[in-house]
Amino acid sequence: MNPALLLLQSAPSRLISLGGVDISIIAIYFVVVLLIGFYLKGQSETGEDFFMAGREMTAWIAGLSFLSANLGSLELMGWAAAAYQYGILATHWYWIGAIPAMLFLGIVMMPFYYISKTHSVPGYLQLRFGEPSRALSAVSFGFMTVLMSGINMYSMALVMKVVLGWDINFSIWVSSITVAIYVALGGLRSAIFNEVLQFILIWVGALVIPVVGLVEAGGWDGMVKKIHANWQGQDYTHLWSTMGSFTDNPMGIHWTGIVLGLGWVISFGYWTTDFLVVQRVLAAKDLRAAKMAPIIGAGFKMMVPFIVILPGLLALAVLPFKLTGEGAALAAGGHSYNEVLPIMLARYCGPGLLGLGITALIAGFMSGMAGNVSAFATVWTYDIYRAFVKKDATDAHYVSMGRWCTVLGVLISIGTAYLVMEFKSIMDYVQALFSFFIAPLFGTVILGMLWKRATPQGGFWGLLTGTGASIAMWAWVKADPSALRYIAFSSNAKDMAENMYRALWSWLVCFVVTIVISLLTKSKPDKELVGLVYGCTEIPSEEQVPLYERPAFWAIVIAVVFVILQVIFW
Amino acid sequence: MPKHISIWFFTGVLLLVYGVIIFGAGIYALSNPPEHPVVLESLHIDIWWGVALTVIGAIYCWKFVPSGKE
Structure with missing residues (x-):
């Protein structure tokens, strides 16, 4: 066994000991992110600057930030753990669970978000469907966002405790205060700048594992052979060929759940209506940059499995011991799936590189947290406070509210983090939240954008019944686990599969209710839908733009690569 | 200090x-x-990684150094 891992196992209180060099690298990172916050404070004096980053980001910065805001703790730790647990099936969340939706956002939906000049997704709903829909969406988004932020914090603190032996309270408070300072000072611009920096750090820090891991395993073929030898009778290396039956794959899911639940409802819901990510694209400097940003993000998203999923697969191949679930690890004194990334980091990285790898993890946590907090501050200030509490205040007043709300959002998130500590599975918890709020919201937004007959009453009641149906289905299965066979078509379905199908049903409920009520009520006149709906909005032509600068061209390129990857790893 | 870094x-x-x-x-x-x-x-991956980061970092510093002009 590797001596470093022997050392890890002999010291159960921590996985890794950092040296002076590693601590310096982490400290430099904290200094730089704070410096960026202080530097950008002077450029965030107006509401447009603070909440929308002045709408002057290039496509590259908006695109990388769009992706980085999503690269939180769940992405790095959670999906590496899921790859160890479920094999390459976890890649679905990066490919079919992201790429089509990101391309759809860029090409189809971005023109309406951008031309309407909305500052948020609830803001778009207000323009399209009126105040009740905005209120419902803003409140549910705020609730989900602080929960997500709390999950981020908890994950980070847990990693620091398990990996480095740091006190969990120390980790939560130091990272939270840092994020609160740089977002409160520089607003969305500071969050975006730091997210770009964090994106680069995540790559340079995490890339060591797949590079050295593939050398150790003997390349991709060598890794696959080792996995088959170590885990006989289980298929961890095929994306689609094991999905014909619920029982043939480690996730217990059928391909219909992946395609319709994940690839359609959850993915499109998250990437096209979750304001956390859409906010980054709204900050683009013009419509073409706004359309290109999600496409650039999609290109990089396709590559993320290389630094997240591959480490999990490599662990299946090369680790001389087996990782288990959290409960079994605690009972037997071993390591859990959730520790797979730091274990691989310790396996390959010496002093210096280890500090860089840990910095990458911290950067991931902070980018996710900053994304949640900046989006929460915008929605709270514009869609709740300005809409329902204080309508006629000055711009400076709203900026001040945004800064305080950033701090408040962080404090609520800290409280949430302590609550989340009691929850058994971080990943499944988040997926459940998505199906509560995001899946129905996608039904409302897509009908609002593409069907001019959709009415304010239809939009509101569709969203409300979709959300209610999702929560009701979740409660039904909790009360009576046998109900799973109705919701997910199989009593073998795991939590993730259940979430996929629940999202699909709640979207369908929202979709059908919106259509039925819209047909029974009076629609808005076309002149009130200009800039908001397909058929009433003039989209600027790109005929004068060279082919290689057109978003549609690059969307096709990404789509072709996406299809090729599915075939290669079928 | 330049206005935009x-x-x-x-x-x-x-x-x-x-x-x-x-x-x-x-x-x-x-x-x-x-x-x-x-x-x-x-493999001494740390040495190779250090060299790569130094070169990439130096190129970015040189290409995007603040000029002091608007």
Whole structure:
């Protein structure tokens, strides 16, 4: 066994000991992110600057930030753990669970978000469907966002405790205060700048594992052979060929759940209506940059499995011991799936590189947290406070509210983090939240954008019944686990599969209710839908733009690569 | 201080500093091998990684250095 891992196992209180060099690298990172916050404070004096980053980001910065805001703790730790647990099936969340939706956002939906000049997704709903829909969406988004932020914090603190032996309270408070300072000072611009920096750090820090891991395993073929030898009778290396039956794959899911639940409802819901990510694209400097940003993000998203999923697969191949679930690890004194990334980091990285790898993890946590907090501050200030509490205040007043709300959002998130500590599975918890709020919201937004007959009453009641149906289905299965066979078509379905199908049903409920009520009520006149709906909005032509600068061209390129990857790893 | 410093300049500075530190740590490990070496220590990945980060960081610093002009 590797001596470093022997050392890890002999010291159960921590996985890794950092040296002076590693601590310096982490400290430099904290200094730089704070410096960026202080530097950008002077450029965030107006509401447009603070909440929308002045709408002057290039496509590259908006695109990388769009992706980085999503690269939180769940992405790095959670999906590496899921790859160890479920094999390459976890890649679905990066490919079919992201790429089509990101391309759809860029090409189809971005023109309406951008031309309407909305500052948020609830803001778009207000323009399209009126105040009740905005209120419902803003409140549910705020609730989900602080929960997500709390999950981020908890994950980070847990990693620091398990990996480095740091006190969990120390980790939560130091990272939270840092994020609160740089977002409160520089607003969305500071969050975006730091997210770009964090994106680069995540790559340079995490890339060591797949590079050295593939050398150790003997390349991709060598890794696959080792996995088959170590885990006989289980298929961890095929994306689609094991999905014909619920029982043939480690996730217990059928391909219909992946395609319709994940690839359609959850993915499109998250990437096209979750304001956390859409906010980054709204900050683009013009419509073409706004359309290109999600496409650039999609290109990089396709590559993320290389630094997240591959480490999990490599662990299946090369680790001389087996990782288990959290409960079994605690009972037997071993390591859990959730520790797979730091274990691989310790396996390959010496002093210096280890500090860089840990910095990458911290950067991931902070980018996710900053994304949640900046989006929460915008929605709270514009869609709740300005809409329902204080309508006629000055711009400076709203900026001040945004800064305080950033701090408040962080404090609520800290409280949430302590609550989340009691929850058994971080990943499944988040997926459940998505199906509560995001899946129905996608039904409302897509009908609002593409069907001019959709009415304010239809939009509101569709969203409300979709959300209610999702929560009701979740409660039904909790009360009576046998109900799973109705919701997910199989009593073998795991939590993730259940979430996929629940999202699909709640979207369908929202979709059908919106259509039925819209047909029974009076629609808005076309002149009130200009800039908001397909058929009433003039989209600027790109005929004068060279082919290689057109978003549609690059969307096709990404789509072709996406299809090729599915075939290669079928 | 220039009014606008590009994010890519900040990125370059950070990569350059990290590259130098990691390269230095790798060179130090050559002369003082650690008690518990990592897997594939013979590759000296830290030295190669340090060089790569230094070069990339230096290029970004040079290309996006603030000029002081608007």
